[in-house]
Amino acid sequence: MLRTSVFRFLEVETLVKRLYRIAFLFLIVVAFFRQNLSAQEQLNDLYLQAYEHIRSNRPDEALPLLDRVMEMNSLLENVYAMYAFAHQLKGDLHKATTYLREVEDMGETSFYPAITLANQRLLEGEMAEAKSLVKKALQYQTMAEDIQDLLDAWDAFINAEIEAEAFSQMKTWFTSVEKPNNNFALTTENYGKAIEQAQQGKSAEAISTFNKVVNDLNALSPKGINTIYKWQAEVGASLFYNGFIEAGGQLLNNTYLNTIDNNAVGKNVKTLAGYYYIEYLKYTGNLETGIQVSKKVLPYSERLMVQYLTSSLLLSQAQMYNSLGDRPNTTNTCYTLLRLARSMNNSYMEAQALNTMGAGFTVSTDPEDRAQAKKFLEDAQRIALRDGYTNILESVQSNLAITYWQSGQREKAVSTYQSLIDNYLESNREQQAIINLNNVGSMYFFTEDYAKAIPYFEKAIDITEQFREQLSTQNRVSYLQTQLSAYEFLTYCYARTGNGEGMFNAIEKQRARVLTDRLKMKGNTSKTSLQRFQSKLKADEVALFYSLTEPGAVAVNVVTKDASYAVLNEFFTEFVALKQKYIDKQRVADMQRTGFKLPANGRVSGDRILVEQDIANMFNQEDFETLGEITRELLQSTKPEHDQMRAEFLDFYYKFLIAPISTKIVGKKKLIISPDGLLNFIPFEALMNSSGNYLIENYGVRYIQSASVANIIESRNYSANRKPMLAMGGAIYEEMSEKADAVRSVERMQEMNFRAVENAAKGLSQREVYAALGFGKMTYLEGTLNEVKLMAETVAGADVYTGTEMNETFLKQLNNEGKLANYKVVHLATHGFALPDIPELSGVAMSIFAEERNNQDGYLISSEIAALNLNADLVVLSACETGLGKIYGGEGVMGLTQSLILAGANGAAVSLWAVNDASTMMFMAGMYELKSKTNWSYADAMDDMKRRFIRGEFGAAFQGTNYWAPFIHYGN
Numbered sequence: 001m002l003r004t005s006v007f008r009f010l011e012v013e014t015l016v017k018r019l020y021r022i023a024f025l026f027l028i029v030v031a032f033f034r035q036n037l038s039a040q041e042q043l044n045d046l047y048l049q050a051y052e053h054i055r056s057n058r059p060d061e062a063l064p065l066l067d068r069v070m071e072m073n074s075l076l077e078n079v080y081a082m083y084a085f086a087h088q089l090k091g092d093l094h095k096a097t098t099y100l101r102e103v104e105d106m107g108e109t110s111f112y113p114a115i116t117l118a119n120q121r122l123l124e125g126e127m128a129e130a131k132s133l134v135k136k137a138l139q140y141q142t143m144a145e146d147i148q149d150l151l152d153a154w155d156a157f158i159n160a161e162i163e164a165e166a167f168s169q170m171k172t173w174f175t176s177v178e179k180p181n182n183n184f185a186l187t188t189e190n191y192g193k194a195i196e197q198a199q200q201g202k203s204a205e206a207i208s209t210f211n212k213v214v215n216d217l218n219a220l221s222p223k224g225i226n227t228i229y230k231w232q233a234e235v236g237a238s239l240f241y242n243g244f245i246e247a248g249g250q251l252l253n254n255t256y257l258n259t260i261d262n263n264a265v266g267k268n269v270k271t272l273a274g275y276y277y278i279e280y281l282k283y284t285g286n287l288e289t290g291i292q293v294s295k296k297v298l299p300y301s302e303r304l305m306v307q308y309l310t311s312s313l314l315l316s317q318a319q320m321y322n323s324l325g326d327r328p329n330t331t332n333t334c335y336t337l338l339r340l341a342r343s344m345n346n347s348y349m350e351a352q353a354l355n356t357m358g359a360g361f362t363v364s365t366d367p368e369d370r371a372q373a374k375k376f377l378e379d380a381q382r383i384a385l386r387d388g389y390t391n392i393l394e395s396v397q398s399n400l401a402i403t404y405w406q407s408g409q410r411e412k413a414v415s416t417y418q419s420l421i422d423n424y425l426e427s428n429r430e431q432q433a434i435i436n437l438n439n440v441g442s443m444y445f446f447t448e449d450y451a452k453a454i455p456y457f458e459k460a461i462d463i464t465e466q467f468r469e470q471l472s473t474q475n476r477v478s479y480l481q482t483q484l485s486a487y488e489f490l491t492y493c494y495a496r497t498g499n500g501e502g503m504f505n506a507i508e509k510q511r512a513r514v515l516t517d518r519l520k521m522k523g524n525t526s527k528t529s530l531q532r533f534q535s536k537l538k539a540d541e542v543a544l545f546y547s548l549t550e551p552g553a554v555a556v557n558v559v560t561k562d563a564s565y566a567v568l569n570e571f572f573t574e575f576v577a578l579k580q581k582y583i584d585k586q587r588v589a590d591m592q593r594t595g596f597k598l599p600a601n602g603r604v605s606g607d608r609i610l611v612e613q614d615i616a617n618m619f620n621q622e623d624f625e626t627l628g629e630i631t632r633e634l635l636q637s638t639k640p641e642h643d644q645m646r647a648e649f650l651d652f653y654y655k656f657l658i659a660p661i662s663t664k665i666v667g668k669k670k671l672i673i674s675p676d677g678l679l680n681f682i683p684f685e686a687l688m689n690s691s692g693n694y695l696i697e698n699y700g701v702r703y704i705q706s707a708s709v710a711n712i713i714e715s716r717n718y719s720a721n722r723k724p725m726l727a728m729g730g731a732i733y734e735e736m737s738e739k740a741d742a743v744r745s746v747e748r749m750q751e752m753n754f755r756a757v758e759n760a761a762k763g764l765s766q767r768e769v770y771a772a773l774g775f776g777k778m779t780y781l782e783g784t785l786n787e788v789k790l791m792a793e794t795v796a797g798a799d800v801y802t803g804t805e806m807n808e809t810f811l812k813q814l815n816n817e818g819k820l821a822n823y824k825v826v827h828l829a830t831h832g833f834a835l836p837d838i839p840e841l842s843g844v845a846m847s848i849f850a851e852e853r854n855n856q857d858g859y860l861i862s863s864e865i866a867a868l869n870l871n872a873d874l875v876v877l878s879a880c881e882t883g884l885g886k887i888y889g890g891e892g893v894m895g896l897t898q899s900l901i902l903a904g905a906n907g908a909a910v911s912l913w914a915v916n917d918a919s920t921m922m923f924m925a926g927m928y929e930l931k932s933k934t935n936w937s938y939a940d941a942m943d944d945m946k947r948r949f950i951r952g953e954f955g956a957a958f959q960g961t962n963y964w965a966p967f968i969h970y971g972n
Helices: 037-055 059-072 077-090 093-106 111-123 127-138 145-159 164-174 184-199 203-219 225-241 245-259 267-284 287-301 307-323 327-344 347-361 367-387 390-406 410-426 430-446 450-468 473-496 500-510 513-521 530-536 572-582 585-594 621-636 640-657 659-664 677-681 707-715 746-762 767-772 782-794 808-816 862-866 896-903 917-933 938-951
Strands: 006-008 026-028 541-550 553-559 564-570 602-605 608-611 670-674 700-703 723-729 799-802 823-829 843-845 859-861 874-878 885-888 892-895 907-911 967-971
Touching: 037 059, 037 077, 037 145, 059 077, 077 093, 077 111, 077 145, 093 111, 093 225, 093 267, 111 127, 111 145, 111 164, 127 164, 145 164, 184 203, 184 225, 203 225, 203 245, 203 746, 225 245, 225 267, 245 267, 245 746, 267 287, 267 307, 287 307, 307 327, 307 347, 327 347, 347 367, 347 390, 367 390, 390 410, 390 430, 410 430, 430 450, 430 473, 450 473, 450 500, 473 500, 473 541, 473 553, 473 564, 500 530, 500 541, 500 553, 500 564, 500 707, 513 707, 513 896, 530 553, 530 707, 541 677, 553 640, 553 659, 564 659, 572 621, 572 640, 621 640, 621 677, 640 659, 700 938, 723 782, 746 767, 782 799, 782 823, 782 917, 808 859, 823 917, 843 862, 859 862, 862 896, 874 896, 874 917, 892 896, 896 907, 896 967, 907 938, 917 938, 938 967
Parallel strands: 541 670, 670 700, 700 967, 723 799, 723 823, 823 874, 874 907
Antiparallel strands: 006 026, 541 553, 553 564, 602 608, 843 859, 885 892, 907 967
16 A cells, blocks of 8 residues: 655646645545545546536535545545535435534644535524534634635525525625735645655754744634644654654644544544554554554544444554464454454455455464465455555455465465565665565475574565665664664574674674774775774684573673684573563462462463463563663662672573674683663663672673774874863752743644754754653762762863853853863763663753853753764763663664764763762772873773772672762773
């Protein structure tokens, strides 16, 4: 199905502009509408023909034409209004009311439906209400001809002798009504402009323009809440369907959350917002969430007259169940869809239901189920061939190829796929080609024929890489999230075959690619090879590239100066045991109460005990994330009662991440770690072996985003004549004069999200947004003042600025004058904040003054940091959580660390959680002192400081992981 996001209705200038002419120039065409330019022309033509019949009092001739329009697009408010008008002329006010209710749910700011509702009230004898509605409708006027169209409509009733006296009175009254200028035309024009900007991927501009639209709609009486959310969903869908996935998805998520439980929003808008959001969730692989959304939305769609929308939701739900391998729910949903499609005489959806149901049965090992799969798929193929549904036919053939493979006809299966792949590539449908290449690769993978799987994954990745080059930076990140499976399968294949070089190359193709691209744009070199990376390693160093292949398993590429290894550790049984002990609390309580013990492969689901054939199925991504978060909490805890549990978790992760490669790192002294996913938030230094020793006690540890990023940093050549240090601390935090309503709702959070994106794009102040988020008056940090004063004593020649001197204007002035680039070390001690939900706001605080000074808000955010010009060996963000950020698959953590590397820092010292003032001061001062007295690197000095804390050199109170483990070093 086409994923064109917005089309323009063609205006027929030779025809008189009449009532019910399509008012809005823009409308989303979602995936379930298979429109093209010819169809638009046909729709307009049918629409205008129907109008001519109605104005001539021939409603019976108009209604069949409207039915055809409805089949083509069932989401046009004016079509429902024209239905209502036709039934008003026929004297059937009940049916007219039914159609007008649908209109109100779609959006209350369309002039023609509003006037039709006024006419309905007049026909019901409610003249006062009719007059009130006419006045409201005048708010929605978009062109001068609207007034004449209204009078022509009343003439139609008068000429047909339908309440002629009442309509004549209305015409007389209307001459005395003040006619507003058509300001609403600007609102609709801005809406169209926002759609165009969204199509072009100008998300900040689209949001800025749409904010003006929202302000206008809120100024109406009553405000157009349904229109606000319908148009907002359409802007989000425009971004998403045009490839701007992250920006579109964020907007669709916000729209859904703001509408689904909002009693003021109509069922049509709830359904549309939900449908668009489900499309995004399907595309990005968030299937469980997509199913939950579909369950919330379907009841609303079933109460609509738009059955096509209901069938599209059912199809999406069935496809998501199928992708999750849930055959019972796939089958049940498909049968529901099948019944609806046949009742509608909708062969397109009938074929879709049969295709999806057949695909669901292909995952079974039961021969009867597989026979059923083939039958359903052949029925779908027959309908698709008969009615010319090419896209369904291709999908059916892809699914039939699986049945060929299952029946032992592997050559036929591969040739079927290859034919599809060739067709997709010839017709420039790269994404479909990628899907089918992955399908072939997966079939070989699951039959453990990895050598044959690898070329298909490699080809899929090659096509992906070509497409990525055409995208903007942010969309490269978003796009890669949807294509990760090929990269992950390829990495897994090389891990299973023990091919270290192949694994290195597979990881390098996806790891921190956007960061590498941005560094390349700054004039740095690009990707590196294994041999080049090895040539930079010292004899005592080993690089560890981690890949989380699936929950409970990890692949590690171990690279030394003269060798490369691929190691796979499937830790499923151990993870399930840890989960059962610490996550499944209710299960543990039941076991203690009854004395019953579950079998090793048993799990509780509701009131049932399920026994899994595969232990890996008992541990999922949510479980993995929960255990990771428990580990982080234990690392930060200073409670003695957590000591034993912390030791258990750190020992567990040591066995998961380090023990499997222990023989490969014997004799090495330094580990260079490239973590993956949630491993970015766990300091490897704190992992503990069976002897009770932390990893940092035996090895030095530093981190890199990827081999290519490390190579780029290594290639930088900074002058030795730079000044030793710029240190800032003891900033002043006054209470901002800016006031804003606090964020207490999803809607308010969305508004602030929009504002933050817009401000960041335009370089505007973020103070209003920070105020809304509760950044009123921050606590003064005396420890940061003492910390940088120690810097002055420790580092000879350090330039130290404290109090109000630590301000954003001064820092940027140093940058603009080129002086900031003349420091070997930049040290900022202050408040830090990582906001994954609004990443544009992540940053550190400079001095905050009651009133802005020099147009600087006092918050140094990530985009501003990335824009600095640094030639620093090290930048230290001595603040809370400066190493956190938003995790993107493959790319890693996008936050302050990446911003520092982009700005030119060769090393970045950041923190993984809230840091203690006293221990931080001792840690940083000690690190610089060690650096000044030795030949060590900053990374080595950080390592030694951690060992000194562990040994208790700063007192027993500071030996715990909370004090020394948060600090990690990225870069050289």
